[in-house]
Amino acid sequence: MASTRIGKFELGEELGRGPMGKVYAATNTETGEQVVFRGFAQPEKVDQEHWAQAIQRFTDELTAAQRLDHPNIAKVLEFGEVDGLYYVATENFRGRNLRQLLDEKRHLEEEEANPIIEQLCHVIDYAATQRAVHGDLTPYNVMLLDDGTVKVINYGLGHIRSKLGSPYVAPEVLQGAPGDSRSDLHGVGALWFGMLVGQVPFRGENPEELGRAILGHRPPPASAARPHVQGIIEKLLEKNPDKRYDSGVMVINDLVSGTIPAGYEHSVIRPPAVTVSWNVHEYQPLPSVGDYKLEDTDVREIRERMAVTKEVCQLERVDVGKRLALAVAGLLVLGLLCDGVRQVSRRPRLQVVSLTGTVEVSTPLRKIWTPLGGGQLVGSADAVRTAGGASVTLRAFNGTRLKLDESSQLMVYTAGYDTESKSRSLACDLQQGRLWAKVRPAGGAKPPLEVHCRGSVVTVKGTVLGVSTSGETDGAEVECLEGQVTVGDGATETPVTAGKLAELFGGQLKGNVQDLTPETAELMKKLADELSGDSFGEVLRLALSTFEEKTIVAPLAGLASLTNVGGKSKADSQAIIVAHGSMMALTRAMELSTEYPQKVKLETLEGLELAEEGRERILNSFEGHKLESYKLVGSGYEIAARVKDSEHSLIVARDGKVEVVEEGQGKAAGKGDADAGGQ
Structure with a gap:
C-alpha cells in the first residue's frame, strides 16, 4: 500500500479502532518519532454552530x-488541523489494555x-x-x-x-x-x-x-x-x-x-x-x-480521497483541454465510473502564494497563533497577521490576489462561494496595517471583494487598490490605481475612481477625494505586476480544489486506459468523458460568477467569465461547436449541449450536477430550450 501523509506525519500500520475510528501508527517525518495517530473530518450536513x-x-x-x-x-504530542482534517498524535509504546488482560484471566487477585x-x-x-x-x-x-x-x-x-x-x-x-x-x-x-x-x-x-x-x-x-x-x-x-x-x-x-x-x-x-x-x-x-x-472513520481513506481530489485539480503542464477532460473525468457521476466512488466535502479557502518573514494564522476554534506556510489554505473566519518586515500574498477562489503588508492583521469573513448562503463574495476585515489587492473583474450585482476597515466598507468590482489603517482609531485610507471602488459605511457610498485617494473616518469621507502621489502610483503599478491574475485554467483548478460542495471523486488509477463507458465504444466513451469534463468546467465558471448571467451566447459562451482560449476548447467538446441551450430555472440554471458521439446524446448541467441523457430522452429534454435564455 502506498504511504499516506498528513502534514508531517506518515501513516503506518493500523493499530485498532476507537471512538474516533481507526487508529494508526505513524512517523513524524521531521523528527523520526513514532506516534499513535487518530483523525477525522467534518461530516456532511452538520449544524455549523x-x-x-x-x-x-x-x-x-x-x-x-x-x-x-x-x-x-x-502524552499528547500534537493536535491540529491540516486541510480540513483534524488529528491527534500521541505517545507510542508497547503494551496491552486492561480489557485484554481481564478477557484472558476473567478476574485478578489483589x-x-x-x-x-x-x-x-x-x-x-x-x-x-x-x-x-x-x-x-x-x-x-x-x-x-x-x-x-x-x-x-x-x-x-x-x-x-x-x-x-x-x-x-x-x-x-x-x-x-x-x-x-x-x-x-x-x-x-x-x-x-x-x-x-x-x-x-x-x-x-x-x-x-x-x-x-x-x-x-x-x-x-x-x-x-x-x-x-x-x-x-x-x-x-x-x-x-x-x-x-x-x-x-x-x-x-x-x-x-x-x-x-x-x-x-x-x-x-x-x-x-x-x-x-x-x-x-x-x-x-x-x-x-x-x-x-x-x-467508522478511517483517516487514511479520507486523506487518500483528498489526495485524489488535489491530484485531479492540480494537473500541471498539461494541455488545458486535456487537463479539463482528465480532471473532470474524476468527477463523473451516474455510473460512468462506479467503482471506488467516494464523497468529499471541501470548504472555500484562500491559498498562500508567497510569504516572507514571520506570518501567522489563527482559527476561530483554536484561538492561538500558529505559523503560516507556503501553499497553506486560509478559511472563512481565520485571521492572518504579519510581523515587522513580513508580508504574505493570498490567492482567492476567483483569481483575486491580496497582499498583506508588514505589521498587519486581516480577518477573513468569507473566503469564497458558500453553498448554504449562496454568497460569492470574498469579504475581509483589515484590523491593522495595509492590504493591497488586485481584483479580478466580474459582472453581476455582487462585488467579488469587500474590505471592512475601522467602520468603513470598500466594495470592489475590478481594480488595483490599497487599504490601510493604524488600527488605533476609526480612520482608514483607500487608494485606487485603476477601475473604481466604492467607499462608505454600508449605508452611504462614495465612488473613488482610478488615480484617486480617499481618507475615511468611521465610514465617512474625510475631506475631498485626492490624487494619488506619483510615488504611490508607481508603487501600486509594481504591486499590480506582482499580483498579476491567474489564467482561466489556474482559476478553475483552484476553484475545483477549494469549493465547498459534495463532489463525487473516482480514483485516477485506470483513467488512462479507460476504453468503455456504460458499454459504449471507445470513441463514444472518450467523447462522453471530454464533453462531461467541459460541462463541469462550465458549471465551475457559473459558480465563479458573482451572479448567474441572464443570457449566454450559445455559439461563443459570451456572458460567462471565461478566457477566449477556454471558450474555444470547451465548445470544441460539443457537437456543432455550440451549446444546445442555456436558461435560468428558479434560483438555479440549466445548460445543455450535444455530445460528439454516435448517438448525439444530450448532456445537461443543472445547478452543478451533470448527466448524459440518451438520444431518445435528449430530444425531449432539449426541446424549446433555445429561446429560454440562450442567444
Whole structure:
C-alpha cells in the first residue's frame, strides 16, 4: 500500500479502532518519532454552530491534556488541523489494555489489581493539579506495559465517547454535571470492582436501566477482597461525589494501612437501593465531536480521497483541454465510473502564494497563533497577521490576489462561494496595517471583494487598490490605481475612481477625494505586476480544489486506459468523458460568477467569465461547436449541449450536477430550450 501523509506525519500500520475510528501508527517525518495517530473530518450536513462548539471543546480539552507530563499518562504530542482534517498524535509504546488482560484471566487477585489502582490514583491526583479530567476511565483506556507500569491513554478525548451504556460513568455525569477528579475516582472504584470480581458493579439490560442502577443501586460486595478494600471500593462508588475520597492519595493511604473508611465497616447498615426515575434524555453532555458517530472513520481513506481530489485539480503542464477532460473525468457521476466512488466535502479557502518573514494564522476554534506556510489554505473566519518586515500574498477562489503588508492583521469573513448562503463574495476585515489587492473583474450585482476597515466598507468590482489603517482609531485610507471602488459605511457610498485617494473616518469621507502621489502610483503599478491574475485554467483548478460542495471523486488509477463507458465504444466513451469534463468546467465558471448571467451566447459562451482560449476548447467538446441551450430555472440554471458521439446524446448541467441523457430522452429534454435564455 502506498504511504499516506498528513502534514508531517506518515501513516503506518493500523493499530485498532476507537471512538474516533481507526487508529494508526505513524512517523513524524521531521523528527523520526513514532506516534499513535487518530483523525477525522467534518461530516456532511452538520449544524455549523454545534460543530464549532464541538471542535472548540475538542481543542480546549486537548490543550489541557497536552500540559500533562507524567510517567503514567500517554502524552499528547500534537493536535491540529491540516486541510480540513483534524488529528491527534500521541505517545507510542508497547503494551496491552486492561480489557485484554481481564478477557484472558476473567478476574485478578489483589496483588495484581492493587498496584494498578495505586498508579491510577497517582494519575488522577496529578491531573487534578493541571485542571484536567479524563472522564472515561474504562479498561480500554488503561494500558499495561510488560514491567507492570500503567499508562492511561486518551486524556483530552474522554468526552468523545457517549457515556450512555457505560458501567464506569459517575452518577453526577449522567445527571448533567461536567465531572471532576472525584468522577474519575468513581471510575477507579468501578474498575477495581471489575478486576477483583470479574464483572461490573452495576448492570442493566439497556442504557436507561443501567443508568438507574448507577444512580440508585448499591454495588454488591467485592467478596473476594479484604474488608478494608471492600470498604474503600464502596466509598469510591458513592452516589454523592462529596461522600467519596477527595484525592487518590487518600485512597492509597487507606489501602496501604489496611484502614476501613469510617462508616463502611461490615457492621454498619448501609441505605437500601432506591428507585430512580431517570431517563436517557436527562443525559445532556456538552457538544462533542463524538456526537457525529466517528467510530467508522478511517483517516487514511479520507486523506487518500483528498489526495485524489488535489491530484485531479492540480494537473500541471498539461494541455488545458486535456487537463479539463482528465480532471473532470474524476468527477463523473451516474455510473460512468462506479467503482471506488467516494464523497468529499471541501470548504472555500484562500491559498498562500508567497510569504516572507514571520506570518501567522489563527482559527476561530483554536484561538492561538500558529505559523503560516507556503501553499497553506486560509478559511472563512481565520485571521492572518504579519510581523515587522513580513508580508504574505493570498490567492482567492476567483483569481483575486491580496497582499498583506508588514505589521498587519486581516480577518477573513468569507473566503469564497458558500453553498448554504449562496454568497460569492470574498469579504475581509483589515484590523491593522495595509492590504493591497488586485481584483479580478466580474459582472453581476455582487462585488467579488469587500474590505471592512475601522467602520468603513470598500466594495470592489475590478481594480488595483490599497487599504490601510493604524488600527488605533476609526480612520482608514483607500487608494485606487485603476477601475473604481466604492467607499462608505454600508449605508452611504462614495465612488473613488482610478488615480484617486480617499481618507475615511468611521465610514465617512474625510475631506475631498485626492490624487494619488506619483510615488504611490508607481508603487501600486509594481504591486499590480506582482499580483498579476491567474489564467482561466489556474482559476478553475483552484476553484475545483477549494469549493465547498459534495463532489463525487473516482480514483485516477485506470483513467488512462479507460476504453468503455456504460458499454459504449471507445470513441463514444472518450467523447462522453471530454464533453462531461467541459460541462463541469462550465458549471465551475457559473459558480465563479458573482451572479448567474441572464443570457449566454450559445455559439461563443459570451456572458460567462471565461478566457477566449477556454471558450474555444470547451465548445470544441460539443457537437456543432455550440451549446444546445442555456436558461435560468428558479434560483438555479440549466445548460445543455450535444455530445460528439454516435448517438448525439444530450448532456445537461443543472445547478452543478451533470448527466448524459440518451438520444431518445435528449430530444425531449432539449426541446424549446433555445429561446429560454440562450442567444
